[in-house]
Amino acid sequence: MREEEAVFEALRAQLREAATALADGPDALEGILLGIVDDVDRAVREPLEIFPVCHHSPASAIAMARRLREKRPKVVYLELCEDMAPLLSELRNCRLPVAVQAFASEVKGFPADWAPLSVVAPITEASAEYQAIAYALDTPGVELVLVDRSSDHVFQWQAGGSPEGRSADPEAPEAPSETPPAEEDAALHGDAVGVEIGDLRPRFAELEEHLLRHGRVRHWSEWWHQYVELPLGDSDHDTYRQVMLLIGSLFRRLAPGDAERVRVDEDRERYMWTRMRDHLAASGTDPADCLYVCGAFHAASRVEEFGVEGAATFEISPPSASVWQHGLIPSSHSAIEAQFGLTAGSVSIAATQWAKNLKRTRVQPFRLEGQVGAKKPAKTAKAAVSLPPAVPGVADVASDKLSGFLRRAPVLDPLDEAELLGWSVEIVRAARRNGYLASTADAIAVFETSILLAGLRDRARPTPYDFQDAAITCVEKDSVPGRRDVRRIVEIMMGGDRIGQVGYEALPPLARDVHDRLAPLNLKLQQRGVQRALLDMAASPELARCSDVLWMLRHLLPWGAARAIMGERRLGEQPIQESWDLALGTHQRELIELGYEGVTIEQVLEQRLRRRAYDAQATTADVLKAVEDATLYLRSRRLADELGTRALEVLATERSVDGAPEVLRRVRRLLAYYRTSEPVLPPWIESFVKTGYAHYCTLLPTAFGDEDATVRQVAAMLGFLFSMESLALSLGCDRTQLELAFAQSHPKEPAKVALRWAAQVQLGQLSRAELRSLCDDLLGNPLVVPAYPRYLSGFLHALEPVPQLADFVVEAVSNAFARLPDPVLLPWLPTLISTLRADGSDLAPLLIREAGRIFPGRLAALDAWVPPWLEPPAVVEARPTAGAGAGAALLAAYPATCDAVADLLGYEGSWEAAAPAASGAVLTARHPDTAVALEALLAGP
Structure with missing residues (x-):
């Protein structure tokens, strides 16, 4: 057996013995325990060095910085969306943390309800990917290649084709954050799909629960900090690499069998290895001079395309027709925690741990030259370029570090009393600023409780999570006096929610x-x-x-x-x-x-107004609002005319009156504007008035009888017809349309009946005396009295189309209060008030103004006051005659003034002396019998 193949043979033998002791035989656990070792062995023996990382892990960042200075790779392959590469150089103009974003507002090839599409990749200084980016961009001769799927493929590979599917990125953890961030900055990423490098969290719920229970911690972030972050913070390269590969393989093999999620994971790995082999073939780079930075979950891959000698059978699908824009957006610790389901405060604690690791290990990190907001240590830029000479053969043949690491007991860091005492004093000071009645005794209690909790959890040194629990117990007690609870105060004290900023140049x-x-x-x-x-x-x-x-x-x-x-x-x-x-x-x-939607805000606003106007669900009111906005904000007559023509098209296709009040309000406003600012009305608004007149005449009978059409909507239709009537008739409309519409309208609802009576008064089909008689009949009918408030609601809405009936509405309300007995009036009064408040809030000022004009202004005059509608008819009719006579006498007394006014108004004429004669109306009133006889004589036999 070759030497590199025998590296983990001792570990395999130990695991076989463990499997035999824990199960019925070695075959029971062989697929898991020995398979994990095989995954680690396979990744370690790969000629192209694989560097597994965990996102926002200080240990990964320290190991990355150390390895880059040792190996000095010429090519860095990074697990990040390949279309985000052009933006990475702009990171130096930003204050971290920021996020690289791909954004598509024009969606083609995806469901329309997915729009807009957004993918973000957050970057912090305490992350391994930032160290790799800074090294590659500021070191001459080094090439940075992004090899992960493009932003378009992120959505192409979403499962189910549903909007819900796009929020469940394969890299996002399943479990939500146990403590959601309290600040609004958690929404900095918006509704975006996240792309993480090296997310490490068990996808097997039972495994995570087992680790948390036996680790005596509350959540995953605390377990990772205690059992991975701290042990690997100052470990050597081989140990770090093998442990991370082991964790990635373990979580992968114990993941639930979600076929769709497994497919996406493996397709990503095939995609990345395909891109790396293509680049190696095109550039001729030696794999030994390259470094592949990826998540530990993907480093332990078992796909056929794995490695530089893997199969080249994966075909990458072409991108969709969606137009993608790229940029940098601000991020924050809480935004990262909220998007990826991390525990609140975990990223801030990681940033603090990163600073501690730098001091302890004295590793010099990489920072982009000119990085905004970063502390500039001495000779940072030179260190990034003038690296120490490479050591030949470093880590060429890895040794077995896992056996010793797994058998070694956890190193218990000694208690740092000065650090814990500083935390205790600071939390009391911060609590006082937030309204807590904290004292020195509370600081002592927090100190001792932190040590006690750490001891109960088999830790000699309290972690920030132990201190947080102790502070909540000793300071917060049972109440939160201010906006922040103690948990949030501790998070701020441990580093706070650092918020990034994109510089002007970026x-x-x-x-x-x-x-x-x-x-x-x-x-x-x-x-x-x-x-x-x-x-x-x-x-x-x-x-x-x-x-x-x-x-x-x-x-x-x-x-x-x-x-x-x-x-x-x-x-x-x-x-x-x-x-x-x-x-x-x-x-x-x-x-x-x-900025992804246009070059100027005028262009973006114009695009949005057009999109709103031409939307399939746009109503006439929506399009008229777009016309008004185009005139208000853009002062564009061209766009307003185009959108106005669109409003005319939408109006002609509408078959309901739901938007009639809004249409009336906006058309009146636009007409008033054009009449005062333009020499002639735009053609579109003339056509709109003409079409609207015919349109609402056609819908009027249906609206009167439709139960779904409210009285406010019908009143708005009548308001359009009456207020636009003169203009519509001048444009060629026929008033017969309106008369026929009223002849066909037969409402049954009391409010609409009253509204129709008021409209008939406006048309001359009903006199005020007849209308007054109808109201008297309503008040005199005990069966109709309970519905009288609904009739009043109709009269109140009639003030929209017929505002001159305001005095009659005041009369109707006053008669009700005067004639109804208290047993009837008092139960009816709440209904009247609620009806007026609900249905006539915008018309109530007109009613109140008219009441103020009719009723006496002083309480003393109320006893002798007689309502105008109760005055004798002769007195009422004599007033106009007396007024006319006084006016004629005034004109005759000042002929020069009268002539001047006539010339000013353009009238010509001369003064003629005429004998005073009694008015025909006055004579008829004085001699009614003679008038009747004369009428009969003229009528003939």
């Missing part, structure tokens, strides 16, 4: 353009948090351009990114002063994703 053109155009505000827009911007356009007209940008951002970004405190934008109005709360640094991800 932003897409749209985001840079936004920052440039908002430069006159003199604000630090990259800074997180809310900043106040004051815009005085009267004193500084150049700020009007900033106002335009802010209003578009308010429309495009989520609430809170750009929030108007003072000022509003309306059609036909010019802003003078505005006040804004800006949080563009907090919402940097959303601003960057806008």
Whole structure:
């Protein structure tokens, strides 16, 4: 047997003996125990060195930095989506952590409800992949090759073809986080599919439960920190590599038999080995000069394509027609924990452990030259380029490190009293700042309890998780006085939720353009948090351009990114002063994703307005809103006319009146704007009024009888017909359509009946006296009185199409209060109030204003006040005559003024003396018998 084949023979013999002792025979566990050793042996003997890692593991990062300085590979193959390679050089312009993102808003080849597609790969300084990236980019002659499936293939390989399937990435752990992050920064990645390098977590629930129970820990992150992270933090390369391969093989062989998930895992491995062999063949690089960085789960692979001598039978499918955009977005520790189901605070603890490992091992890490936000140790850049000479034969033939590692008892780190005492004092200080009544006694209790808990869990040195449990027990007790609980305070104290930032140079053109155009505000827009911007356009007209940008951002970004405190934008109005709360640094991800949709925010807004207008589910109101937004924010007459024509098309196809109130409101606003700002109305709105008049006349009879059509919707239809009638008739519409529609309308619901009566008054088919008589009959019928509030609701909504009936509605309500007895009125009063509040909140101001005009202004005048509708008819009819006579006398007394007014209005004429004559109406009222006889005489026999 060759030497390299006999490396793990002793370990195999030990495992056979263990299998024989624990089971009925060696065959029972041979497939697992010996298969794990075979996987490790196979990966170790591969000519192309495989470096297994765990994502965000300080031990992996330390081992990676050490191995890169020893081996100095010429090619680094990295398990990361191959289409993300062009963006990695921009990491130096960012403050870590950040995430590389692939984004597709135009989805082709995938279900439409998957859109938008988003894939992110978060990167922190305490990660092995960042060490490999920094080494490759800053070391001359080194090539970095990304070999994992593309972002398009991530979605091509999703199972089931359902939106739910795309959120369950094969690299994402199954179990959710035990403690979800409390900060809103956990949503920095949005609804994206994550791609991790080296995710290591048991997919077999029983195995994880067994490890947690026997390890005396609460969750997986604590187990990994105690039993893997700390032992491997300062181990040699061979030990680290073999242990990681062992863990990856164990979790892989004990994973449940999910055929679809296994297929995706193996296809990824076939994909990566195919890409590496293709690159080796094309470049002629010696495999010994290469390093393959991948997750430990994929390092222990058993596919036929494994290795440089593997089979070349895997065919990579072509990408879909989706258009992918790439960029960098800010990330944070809590965002990584939330997306990948890690325990809250685990990434922050890993960052703290990374700093400790650097001090203890004195390994010099790799950092990108000019990295934003990173501490710059002396000669960092030179160290990345001028590496020490390579040692020949290092790790060429690996020895068996697993046997000793598995038989060695865990090393118990001695208690660091100074560190634990500092933690205890700091947690009390932080708790006081958050409202807890903590004292020095609590600090002592936390110190002693941490040691006690560590002892109960067979640890000599308390871990951060032991300290967290002790702090919760001793400080939080049974109440949380503030916004943060003690668990969150400990996480912040251990390193906090570090939030990354994408630098200006790494932003897409749209985001840079936004920052440039908002430069006159003199604000630090990259800074997180809310900043106040004051815009005085009267004193500084150049700020009007900033106002335009802010209003578009308010429309495009989520609430809170750009929030108007003072000022509003309306059609036909010019802003003078505005006040804004800006949080563009907090919402940097959303601003960057806008850059994937266009070069400028105007282009993105235009695309979104078109998308909204031409959506298959778009209503007429939706399209009219798009027209209004195009006019308000873009001031584009061309786009407004195009979308207006689309609104006309949608209106002609609608068969319901659900959006009638919104259509009426927006058409009125657009008409008022065009009439004051344009010499003539746009052709589309004239056609819209003409088509709408005929359309609502056709639907009116059906709406009156349809139980699903509300009285508010019918009132909006009548409001459109009555308010647009003059314009529609001038464009060629026929009023006979409206009259026929009313002749065919026979409502049964009380509110609609009252609404029809009011509309008939507007059309002249019903007089006010007849309407008053109908209401009196309702109040006089005991069977109808309980439904009288519903009639009032109809009259109230009638103020939309017939606002001149406001005084009559006041009369109807007043008569009800005057005539109904208390036993009837008091039970009916709550119904009346709720009806008016629910159905007439927007029309109530008109009703209140009219009531204020009719009723006396002082309480003392109420006793002698007589309602206008109860005054004698003769008095009512005499008032217009007296008013007309007074007006004529006034004009005759001042002829020069009358002539001047007539010339101003364009009237011509001369003064003629005429004998005063009694008005025909007055004579008829004075002599009714003569008027009847004269009428009979004129009628003939």
